[in-house]
Structure formats: C-alpha cells, structure tokens
Amino acid sequence: MLNDFLVFLIKYYGAAMVANAMPVFIREGTPIDRGLIWVDGKRLLGNGKTWEGLCMGILGGYLAALSISIFFKDTLLFPKLWIASIAGLLGDIIESFLKRRLGIRRGDPLPLLDQLDFAIASTIAYHLMGEFSIFDKISFIILTFTIIIILHITTNTIAYLMKLKDKPW
C-alpha cells in the first residue's frame, strides 16, 4: 500500500512539483499581464507571474517528465506528465488571477490554494486525459495534497532563508 502510494506520488506529481518549483528562481522578469489592469482596478495577474518563470517551469517539467518516464520505462507516460506539469503552471496563474480579484496583493498568502493550485490543476488534467479517475484515487490524492502542503511550507521557508523569496509563505 505504501509502495503503491509512493509510486503514485512520484510518477504523477514529481514532474508537476519540479515545474512548479522552477519559477521561484526568477526574481524579476517580464510580467505575463504586462502591467495590465483588470476592470476592478487591480492587476490582471501581478508581477509574480512572469514569462521567464513560465518558460523555466515548462522546461523543468519537460526534463522531469522525461526522467520519470524513463525511470518507469514507460515512454507513453512522458507527454501526459509534461501536459499535467504545464496544467499545474496554468493552475498557479489562475490562482494569481483569483487572488488579485479577491484583493490579495502579490506575495500575500491565500492558504491552501497557494500550496495546492498546481496540484489541483495537474489532478484535473490527469482525470481529463483518462490517466486516472479522481474518484478512484481520492485517498491517494488527499494524501498527496497533504504531503505537498508540508513540502511547500518546508521549501518556502528554505527559499525565504536563502533570500529567494521576500516572505516565508
């Protein structure tokens, strides 16, 4: 059972986690929204979503998806893992859109969604691609999300101490 779960976690969320961690190394870049203000007078996405970050994420997701599919000796897995990692990056962008609409400034916290944005989007991508059903795998998914929250808090604290992030969340 534990073995099954660890395989599930690494196989399906490894590439998405790598892709999502990559953009953090971009301190300043070209904002995806190019400074655009939405009808509510707030930024569309904000300065925390950059083209450089997105490209780094897509590249990181590619390399991780490739490595993981080679490790599991399943080449058909590669495109699915890469697509799911890109879906995760888009999920993070959608989360920033929602945060701005809620009046939360760039870098200010929105607990749970900040940590799970990419994982939720990747999970939906797998469900839509028919890789696994959210309903069949619900217990593994909940466990995965719990581990991601813990990992997120740990890595963000490290990134903050390394001065890669301005705030520890």
Ligand code: CTP
């Ligand atoms: N990042 C980026 N481009 C992206 C995603 C992330 O450059 N497409 C970088 C930014 O430097 C960002 C950091 O990764 O600050 C961490 O991402 P995240 O925590 O999602 O951004 P926040 O700064 O918290 O901004 P937001 O409030 O919009 O979530």
Ligand code: MG
């Ligand atoms: Mg985010």
